[in-house]
Amino acid sequence: MSVPFIEFKNVIKTFRQQDKEFPVLKGIDLSIEEGDIFGIIGFSGAGKSTLIRCVNRLEKIDGGSIRVGNYDIENLSPPELNLYKQKIGIIFQQFNLLDSRTVFKNVSFPLEIVNKSKKEIKERVLELLELVDIVDKKDFYPGQLSGGQKQRVGIARALVNNPFVLLSDEATSALDPVSSLAVLDLLKNINKKLGLTIVLITHELDVVKYACNNVAILEEGKIVEKGKVRDIFLNPKSKTANLFININENFLRNDWADKGEGI
Numbered sequence: 001m002s003v004p005f006i007e008f009k010n011v012i013k014t015f016r017q018q019d020k021e022f023p024v025l026k027g028i029d030l031s032i033e034e035g036d037i038f039g040i041i042g043f044s045g046a047g048k049s050t051l052i053r054c055v056n057r058l059e060k061i062d063g064g065s066i067r068v069g070n071y072d073i074e075n076l077s078p079p080e081l082n083l084y085k086q087k088i089g090i091i092f093q094q095f096n097l098l099d100s101r102t103v104f105k106n107v108s109f110p111l112e113i114v115n116k117s118k119k120e121i122k123e124r125v126l127e128l129l130e131l132v133d134i135v136d137k138k139d140f141y142p143g144q145l146s147g148g149q150k151q152r153v154g155i156a157r158a159l160v161n162n163p164f165v166l167l168s169d170e171a172t173s174a175l176d177p178v179s180s181l182a183v184l185d186l187l188k189n190i191n192k193k194l195g196l197t198i199v200l201i202t203h204e205l206d207v208v209k210y211a212c213n214n215v216a217i218l219e220e221g222k223i224v225e226k227g228k229v230r231d232i233f234l235n236p237k238s239k240t241a242n243l244f245i246n247i248n249e250n251f252l253r254n255d256w257a258d259k260g261e262g263i
C-alpha cells in the first residue's frame with residue numbers, strides 16, 4: 001500500500017480561555033494521498049478551519065501528530081518550519097489580498113519576502129497570472145476586481161512558491177455559482193497539470209460533489225465518515241452526511257411541493 005502524503009494521527013486541539021477548556025479537534029485520524037483532491041465537509045463550528053490552521057502551523061496541536069510529505073510538522077526546527085510554511089499554499093473565503101498592492105504585487109509578495117531577484121519574480125508572477133488567466137488585470141488593485149477575479153489572484157499567490165499542498169478554506173463560499181464553478185474548474189485543472197494535492201474545506205455539498213475524489217465528514221471535531229465521494233453520498237451513514245444530503249436534495253423540493261408547485 002502506498003504511503004499517504006498527509007497523515008493525521010489522533011490529532012487533538014483544545015482552546016483554553018481563562019480556566020475553561022474548549023475541545024475542538026477530538027482525535028482526528030485521516031490519510032490523504034498525493035495528487036488527490038480531498039474534501040473535508042462539515043457544518044459551521046465543526047472544526048474545519050481549525051484543522052487547516054493546524055496543517056499550516058498557525059495553530060499547534062495538543063496531541064497526536066500531523067505529517068505532510070516528509071515533514072513531521074510538530075517537530076521542526078525554526079528553519080525547517082520556515083521552509084515548510086513556504087511549501088503550503090492556502091486560499092481563503094475572503095481572499096485576504098492586500099488592498100494597497102496591485103494584482104502583480106500581491107502575487108509577488110511571498111517572493112519578495114524570500115529575497116528573490118526582480119527578474120525571477122517577474123518571470124514567475126507572469127507565469128502564474130497566465131495560469132489563472134488574469135494577466136490582463138496585473139496592474140489593477142483588488143478593489144477593482146470581481147470576487148472570482150480576486151480568488152484567481154489568491155490562487156496565483158498561493159502557488160507562487162511552488163507549494164506541495166494547496167489548502168482551500170471555503171474558497172468559493174463568497175462567490176456566485178458561475179464564478180464558483182470557474183474557480184473549481186481552475187483548481188481541478190491545476191491539480192491535473194501540476195499534480196498538486198488539494199485539500200478543500202467546505203460546507204457546500206455541491207463543491208465536494210463537483211471537485212473532490214475523496215471526502216471526510218467532520219462532525220463536532222471528529223471524522224464520522226470518510227471514503228470516495230460517490231460511495232459516501234450514495235450511502236451516507238453519519239448524521240451530518242444525511243443532513244447535508246437531505247437539505248440539499250429534499251428541502252427545496254418539499255417546500256415547493258407543499259405550495260402545490262412540485263418540481
Ligand SMILES: Nc1ncnc2c1ncn2[C@@H]1O[C@H](COP(=O)(O)OP(=O)(O)OP(=O)(O)O)[C@@H](O)[C@H]1O
Pocket residue numbers: 015016017022024042043044045046047048049050051203
Ligand atoms: N482561537 C480560538 N479560541 C477559542 N475557540 C476557538 C478559537 N478558534 C476557533 N474556536 C472554536 O472552535 C470551534 C470550531 O471553529 P472553526 O472555525 O474551526 O469551525 P469551522 O468548521 O471552520 O466553522 P465555519 O464553517 O463557520 O467556518 C468553534 O466552536 C470556535 O468557537
Ligand SMILES: [Mg+2]
Pocket residue numbers: 048049050
Ligand atoms: Mg471555517
